[in-house]
Amino acid sequence: MGAEPYILVVDDDPDILEGIITILETQPYRLATARDGKQCMEALHREKPDLLILDLLMPRMDGWSVIREMRSGDEYAGVPIMVLTTVVEDASRRRYELETGLAMDVQDYVQKPVAPAELLRRVNALVK
Amino acid sequence: MSGTNGPSAPMLEEMAEQAELSRRLRQYIFLRWIAAGAIPAGILASQGIFAIRFPAAPVLGLALALALLNAAFFFWSRREQPPGLPPGRRVGRQKAFAYAQIVTDLVALTVLLHFTGGVENPFFILYLVHAGVATLLLDGRDAIWVAVLAVTLFAGLAAGEFSGRLPHVHLEGFSSGALHGDGAYVAAVLIAVSGTLLLLSVVAAGIAGEGRRCRREQAAVRARELAEARERLEELARMRTYFLDLASHDLKTPLAVGINYVQTILDGFVGDISPKQRRWLERTLARLEELLQLINDFLDVSLLDAQRIVQEMEPTSLPQIAWQAIDDVAVRAKEKGVAVENHVPADLPAVIGSPKRLRRLLVNLLDNGIKFTPPGGTVSLAAEAEAEHIRVDVADTGVGIPSGHQPHLFEDYFRARLRQFVPGAGLGLATARNIVKAHGGRIQVESPYCPEHCGSKFSCYLPKEAALPFPQDSERQPRAERA
Numbered sequence: 001m002g003a004e005p006y007i008l009v010v011d012d013d014p015d016i017l018e019g020i021i022t023i024l025e026t027q028p029y030r031l032a033t034a035r036d037g038k039q040c041m042e043a044l045h046r047e048k049p050d051l052l053i054l055d056l057l058m059p060r061m062d063g064w065s066v067i068r069e070m071r072s073g074d075e076y077a078g079v080p081i082m083v084l085t086t087v088v089e090d091a092s093r094r095r096y097e098l099e100t101g102l103a104m105d106v107q108d109y110v111q112k113p114v115a116p117a118e119l120l121r122r123v124n125a126l127v128k
Numbered sequence: 129m130s131g132t133n134g135p136s137a138p139m140l141e142e143m144a145e146q147a148e149l150s151r152r153l154r155q156y157i158f159l160r161w162i163a164a165g166a167i168p169a170g171i172l173a174s175q176g177i178f179a180i181r182f183p184a185a186p187v188l189g190l191a192l193a194l195a196l197l198n199a200a201f202f203f204w205s206r207r208e209q210p211p212g213l214p215p216g217r218r219v220g221r222q223k224a225f226a227y228a229q230i231v232t233d234l235v236a237l238t239v240l241l242h243f244t245g246g247v248e249n250p251f252f253i254l255y256l257v258h259a260g261v262a263t264l265l266l267d268g269r270d271a272i273w274v275a276v277l278a279v280t281l282f283a284g285l286a287a288g289e290f291s292g293r294l295p296h297v298h299l300e301g302f303s304s305g306a307l308h309g310d311g312a313y314v315a316a317v318l319i320a321v322s323g324t325l326l327l328l329s330v331v332a333a334g335i336a337g338e339g340r341r342c343r344r345e346q347a348a349v350r351a352r353e354l355a356e357a358r359e360r361l362e363e364l365a366r367m368r369t370y371f372l373d374l375a376s377h378d379l380k381t382p383l384a385v386g387i388n389y390v391q392t393i394l395d396g397f398v399g400d401i402s403p404k405q406r407r408w409l410e411r412t413l414a415r416l417e418e419l420l421q422l423i424n425d426f427l428d429v430s431l432l433d434a435q436r437i438v439q440e441m442e443p444t445s446l447p448q449i450a451w452q453a454i455d456d457v458a459v460r461a462k463e464k465g466v467a468v469e470n471h472v473p474a475d476l477p478a479v480i481g482s483p484k485r486l487r488r489l490l491v492n493l494l495d496n497g498i499k500f501t502p503p504g505g506t507v508s509l510a511a512e513a514e515a516e517h518i519r520v521d522v523a524d525t526g527v528g529i530p531s532g533h534q535p536h537l538f539e540d541y542f543r544a545r546l547r548q549f550v551p552g553a554g555l556g557l558a559t560a561r562n563i564v565k566a567h568g569g570r571i572q573v574e575s576p577y578c579p580e581h582c583g584s585k586f587s588c589y590l591p592k593e594a595a596l597p598f599p600q601d602s603e604r605q606p607r608a609e610r611a
Binding site: 092 | 388
């Protein structure tokens with residue numbers, strides 16, 4: 001692992017991606033982005049990140065499917081996931097439970113919008 | 129499919145059968161009161177009107193014994209069934225109870241006949257009534273056994289008197305007194321009674337069995353329909369959740385981007401801004417956040433899931449929640465010029481609840497009060513422990529609620545006091561009601577409530593955590609009033 005933590009940010013909305021990147025760029029992180037679940041899986045395959053920041057409602061492959069895929073094997077078991085979404089946490093967890101019969105195993109759940117300072121605090125807590 | 133399962137077909141059928149049996153057993157016990165009363169009346173009539181002589185004392189004794197037994201049956205039937213007993217076991221217990229009563233009656237009838245002329249007394253026909261009752265209360269085979277028992281008892285009585293092993297009680301003034309020893313007569317009566325009894329019970333058991341089968345089939349159909357309806361509801365609930373996820377996403381994403389960008393600029397991530405730009409951006413942010421709150425209110429009403437709330441429940445300190453809620457509304461109260469008073473006693477017992485939902489409940493009720501109270505007025509929050517509940521009151525000195533509006537107040541999207549435009553979607557009270565309901569409590573409104581015919585008082589009744597002392601928050605000093 002390099003000196004700078006590697007963070008993969010996944011969101012289908014370019015404005016949101018830019019907003020998050022603008023905030024995270026101020027920190028010593030190495031950043032990569034993906035625009036949907038499929039791109040996310042490809043990026044994960046190329047390099048395992050120190051943190052995955054994941055939107056849920058995305059075209060092609062949604063965030064719940066990404067979580068299900070990542071949590072079904074051992075390969076990405078150690079990758080912390082921060083969900084960053086507009087979806088209410090209750091509804092989101094319920095949906096995941098309904099679809100998989102399992103509790104949603106993510107390390108943080110952040111609802112948009114989030115203040116920049118708050119986002120940095122929570123990201124720092126997960127990558128250190 | 130996960131979730132709660134309703135009663136299965138056999139269970140529904142057993143529940144229906146149990147209710148039916150209970151009803152018939154009550155009728156049976158009622159009929160026995162009549163029978164116990166009819167015996168003394170019969171003695172009076174036969175001896176007084178028809179001048180038929182027989183020893184009345186043992187017959188009266190029998191009537192008394194029957195009444196006492198019936199009292200026992202009566203109290204047993206009203207006894208609570210042990211909770212948690214499956215309906216099948218309940219039906220089994222009831223059938224055993226019915227069996228015991230029928231056997232008691234058959235023995236009582238045989239004793240009665242013995243003291244009133246034996247086979248000479250035409251009331252032996254009553255055996256048929258008991259066989260009939262048995263087919264109504266018991267399964268076919270058990271009912272046939274009852275008929276066999278009746279035949280055995282009657283045959284035993286006739287044979288005993290015929291052979292002289294049992295003393296014969298003569299009905300003086302009714303018969304010659306020799307019939308019990310007339311072999312042909314005794315045989316004819318026995319054959320007629322036993323033949324009729326057995327035939328009746330077989331036929332009736334067949335009919336009753338058919339009825340029971342019918343009921344069973346109906347119950348199975350009902351259970352299937354219920355299961356289908358449940359499945360449809362679950363599917364609808366799932367679709368609703370998916371739809372709301374999408375709606376929430378579409379409504380909130382543009383706002384989230386806007387808020388995020390403004391906040392990022394304000395926090396200096398994209399360079400310096402002038403004081404005037406900062407002020408304007410701060411105002412922009414406030415308005416965007418207001419819109420976000422409005423959308424959240426809509427989603428709150430739609431997404432409130434009682435099951436989820438139950439999972440969040442824990443012993444919760446209301447005094448602490450009260451302070452948090454008052455903090456939450458403080459800015460709005462100050463802007464409006466309405467004072468908010470806290471009269472929640474610090475030593476209030478805990479309630480079982482979801483802390484974040486209860487906070488939302490109090491915020492909604494306080495906001496509602498602030499919204500409808502003119503400047504200079506007061507909204508007060510109070511709570512009191514009652515026997516089984518904690519009562520939480522939010523009272524205001526506002527305009528009050530027209531009585532015609534009160535029944536609709538907690539309905540979704542009902543805006544009661546429309547005389548002047550009031551901002552907000554009017555979902556606060558519907559959400560409050562949903563939260564209280566999910567806690568197993570109730571909410572009511574009294575308006576006008578104060579002597580000057582003003583204001584409204586909302587009272588929520590929340591279930592109390594039984595005698596659980598809650599750690600006091602010693603940091604907080606009681607404050608009497610905040611604006």
